[in-house]
Amino acid sequence: MAESPRKRNNAAGTAKLADIARQTGVSVATVSKVLNGRTDVASKTRKTVQEALRQAGYTKRIATVRNRRMVEVVFQYFDSLWGFEIMQGVLAEAREHGLSVITTESGDRRHPDSAWLDEMLHRQPLGVILMFANVTDAEKRKLERYRIPYVTIDPSGDPSPDTLSVLADNWTGGVLATRHLLSLGHTRIGVITGPDEMMCSKARFDGFASALSERGLTPDPDLVREGNFQTSDGYRHGLSLLKDPRKRPTAIFAFSDLEAMGVYEAARQLRLRIPEDLSVIGFDDVSTSAFLGPALTTVRQPLQDMARAATSMIIDRSNNKAVSNPLILPTTLMVRDSTCPPARRSDD
The missing domain is CATH 3.40.50.2300 (Response regulator)
Structure with a gap:
């Protein structure tokens, strides 16, 4: 009896994974973990295996949007009250839609480093919120290929018309x-x-x-x-x-x-x-x-309204709904006790 196509494909796939394992000096199980986006693999090993997989033509199966239940927020560094205000807004909106939230520290205010993008693609979130940073054309193409929308809060430069952004006036x-x-x-x-x-x-x-x-x-x-x-x-x-x-x-x-x-x-x-x-x-x-x-x-x-709006834009875009872009929210003067008329100088 002829072997079924499914069995032939599985056998070929196993053989190829074994080849990758021999090439990189790791086990087949480790190669499988990297291919499936598992996090219990050392960063250096993951990068080595990812490169070997890429050269061999492997691509990670893209999860359906319906199965994605996480929003990723990327900070330059998450150590200020500003960041906590943003996270409160993201968490509040995500909670209403049954989504979880993950935070990442990466790169600088202008651009996240390259390692972040590859790791994020393996996590396959519903969408990504970037603090200040913009992405390159090559990164845009990757995100589009994996159908991962992204929104920039307070972009560092003048974002292109097709880049979703939220900012204050x-x-x-x-x-x-x-x-x-x-x-x-x-x-x-x-x-x-x-x-x-x-x-x-x-x-x-x-x-x-x-x-x-x-x-x-x-x-x-x-x-x-x-x-x-x-x-x-x-x-x-x-x-x-x-x-x-x-x-x-x-x-x-x-x-x-x-x-x-x-x-x-x-x-x-x-x-x-x-x-x-x-x-x-x-x-x-x-x-x-x-x-x-x-x-x-x-x-x-x-800040919290801006973060909620960014999260909502990701949800709407993933559901193929129309999104207003860019979204500019109003600013308000809050007069308290740290300002008053200047004192008269002694030489006035």
Whole structure:
């Protein structure tokens, strides 16, 4: 009796797996684990076997979208209040749809490293949420091949029209913060930005400059510092801006609440009172901002709403529903206790 096609294929497949095992010096069971996306294989071994499988023409079976029950969130690093706000939003939306969530730290703010993509493809999530990062054309093609939609929150550059993205109205937020300081009488305003290449940072600075121009003013280059949205940058640049009493600003606009917290510490070390000697305004409205001493005036970007929207976009795209793109959510000025009119100088 002739052997059935199924048996012939299985026999050939086993033989090929044995060839891969001999070639890479591992067991057939290990090759099978790598092929099926098991996680209990050392990273170096997995990469070696993956390359051998690729050269042999093996491809991992693509799971049907219906069977995917996980959303993956990729951070540059997950060590800040900003990240926790994002995760709360993702978890809330995923829970309503019976989905689980996995987080990954990888690469930098502009781009995740290549190892992340291969590992993610083996996990085959329903979709991926990227913090800041964009993907290359080659990576887009891979994601499309595996039918894995992705959404970028606060993209680092100008995303292509076919890239799903969610962001806050950063330009308006920059305008609102600056108008508030101007309305109090501040004209000498220091700024601690985010990375120059990031779209959200550029938009906030453009809003800052636009609000100044309404009063016939322009940004003072001596009062502008490029930060990285981190507390350490707020502290370092805060000291730089405030150390000379003759040149220091009367207010500082920090482009993140974390930077603003660093400015608080710099002011404390220089024995400057907030807001009597220095007004400080932040951006984000993370959960602890209202509990600083004094409570931080800031621009609220709805981080949890942005994260929920990104998760919803993945779910809708996977179900072939129409998705509004890009999605821009409004920002709101939250006036608290860290801003007041500038004190009169002794030489006024």
